[in-house]
Each structure stands twice: as structure tokens, then as C-alpha cells.
Amino acid sequence: MTPVAESTAGAAPADGARREGGTGLAFRVEGAVLGYGREAVLRGVELDVAPGEVLVVVGASGSGKSTLLRALAGLLPPGEGRILAGGAQVTGPSADRAMVFQDDGLLPWRSVRRNVELPLRIRGVPRRERARAAGEWIERVGLGGFAGHLPRELSGGMRQRVQLARALVGAPRAVLMDEPFGALDAQTRAGMQRLLLDVLRDTSATVVFVTHDVDEALLLADRVAVLGRTGVRAVLETPRGAGEEAGTGRADLRERILKELQEP
Known part of the structure; x- marks a missing residue:
């Protein structure tokens, strides 16, 4: 053994x-x-x-x-x-220290891109920079065609991908x-x-x-x-x-x- x-x-x-x-x-x-x-x-x-x-x-x-x-x-x-x-x-x-939960916690009225941008917005990152960073992470988790979608339009797995991107976007x-x-x-x-x-x-x-x-x-x-x-x-x-x-x-x-x- x-x-x-x-x-x-x-x-x-x-x-x-x-x-x-x-x-x-x-x-x-x-x-x-x-x-x-x-x-x-x-x-x-x-x-x-x-x-x-x-x-x-x-x-x-x-x-x-x-x-x-x-x-x-x-x-x-x-x-x-x-x-x-x-x-x-x-x-x-x-x-x-970012957190990721079983419940994705996405804001239902915000698009995928705007959900992913949220940590950067809270930190005062300029709009163009946060849009670029969010776009890169949305692509990275395989949701490049869904940036404008609302959470209700996504499957459970896709929503968790969004949550992962949101957690990592702020490095x-x-x-x-x-x-x-x-x-x-x-x-x-x-x-x-x-x-x-x-x-x-x-x-x-x-x-x-x-x-x-x-x-x-x-x-x-x-x-x-x-x-x-x-x-x-x-x-x-x-x-x-x-x-x-x-x-x-x-x-x-x-x-x-x-x-x-x-x-x-």
C-alpha cells in the first residue's frame, strides 16, 4: 500500500x-x-x-x-x-477574500456582465476597466455569448459559472x-x-x-x-x-x- x-x-x-x-x-x-x-x-x-x-x-x-x-x-x-x-x-x-456559495446570489435585475462587474464597481474601478475585466472572465468561464442575459435566463450550472467569474474578477x-x-x-x-x-x-x-x-x-x-x-x-x-x-x-x-x- x-x-x-x-x-x-x-x-x-x-x-x-x-x-x-x-x-x-x-x-x-x-x-x-x-x-x-x-x-x-x-x-x-x-x-x-x-x-x-x-x-x-x-x-x-x-x-x-x-x-x-x-x-x-x-x-x-x-x-x-x-x-x-x-x-x-x-x-x-x-x-x-471572495466567497462562492451553493446559492449563486446573483442580482436578478442585473445582466451577467453587470453581476460580474459588481465587485469592481464597489471598489470604484472605472467603467471601461471593469467592463474589460468582466468580459475577460465571462469568456474564461465559457459564457461569452451570454453577457447580456439575466440570471433567470440561465441554467443552474451557468449561474455558478457567473458566480465564479464574479469571485475571481477582482483578483x-x-x-x-x-x-x-x-x-x-x-x-x-x-x-x-x-x-x-x-x-x-x-x-x-x-x-x-x-x-x-x-x-x-x-x-x-x-x-x-x-x-x-x-x-x-x-x-x-x-x-x-x-x-x-x-x-x-x-x-x-x-x-x-x-x-x-x-x-x-
Whole structure:
């Protein structure tokens, strides 16, 4: 059996396919207690995320996947501990951290182009420049003929393409994705996964991607973080390559993740 590499204490990987984003850490979570009101969902969370990597977070329903993502986004302050992004403490939302949700959140009265432009408009980017950038990303996600369409005229998969373009148009340092493909049919979901991998080759953004689907995690991740009832159980590196050894390693890792998820 091919051994499965494990990152101790949530440490950033020694190497990886997408480490071009810079030095240091994209995120560091130090002893964070996360929850709502007096109810803690996650306790003592320790996690490092390297620049340019894809970290996929898996866990059972209610394990705190979305809670962790909201904290990284600056939408949920930790009750204890702290969260750093690029070495600076996270105290609220930032244009450097874009979010992508299962619900596309598009404004129904705005065209595809105007939805994609929105982050740039909020930041005061001149009209001509934001139109150019939006047009490039609309083409990049395969919707070049739909720039003038309204969201109601698009399929679910097309709307998620628009949301992805909107998230990336402002060149954020990090993209935080909360089960964005969970409501799509299998064929559309596979297409969106391929598109995401393709798009990420052209950006240095760090991605933290939440899913309950272990196979999706293995497809997308440089590393997989497994959440348990109170915190991060394990952070595991995914084997690279297409050979027999890499395939065996991924099968072993799948079994390891499933075992971690079944632990009480």
C-alpha cells in the first residue's frame, strides 16, 4: 500500500502543485473557538493554509465546515484564539477574500456582465476597466455569448459559472467556496469541477473549498482537512500524478478520510 502523507498540526505542505502564490501563509488559525452565541461548534482549531494551495474541508453535517469558512471570511469572529490572513489578523470581510456559495446570489435585475462587474464597481474601478475585466472572465468561464442575459435566463450550472467569474474578477488573494456545486446534477457538477481546476491554473489565489463529498475533495485538493465534532481531526496531502502508485495512494487516502469521518 502507498503511504498517505499527513501534515502534522495542520501545517502547510512542504511542496505542492500550486505554491506560486507567495511566501508565508495565506491563513493561520490559532486556537480558535468558533460558534454562535454561547454554543461552540469548533474548539481549539489549529490550521495553516499555504498561498496558492487548494485546501478542501470535509466533514459530516453539523461538523462546522461552513462555520470555519465564515470565520476565514471575517464574517464570524472567533470566541477565543485568532485567525490571520497573510499575516494580518482577520477582523472583518475583505475584498481580498471572495466567497462562492451553493446559492449563486446573483442580482436578478442585473445582466451577467453587470453581476460580474459588481465587485469592481464597489471598489470604484472605472467603467471601461471593469467592463474589460468582466468580459475577460465571462469568456474564461465559457459564457461569452451570454453577457447580456439575466440570471433567470440561465441554467443552474451557468449561474455558478457567473458566480465564479464574479469571485475571481477582482483578483482576490483567497476564494472561499461553500459547497458551490452541491445543488447541481452529476454531469453539470463534473463540468464545474473541471472548469474550476482549469481556471485555477491561471490564478495564484488560495482556495478553501467546503464539501461533504470525499471524491470531490480528492479531485480538487492539494490537501484535505477532516473536521470532527470539535475541531480538525487530520490534514492529509493528496497524491499527485496519474500512475498506478498515485491511484493507489488516492484509494488509500479515500479510505482514511472515510474512517476519520466515521469516528465518534
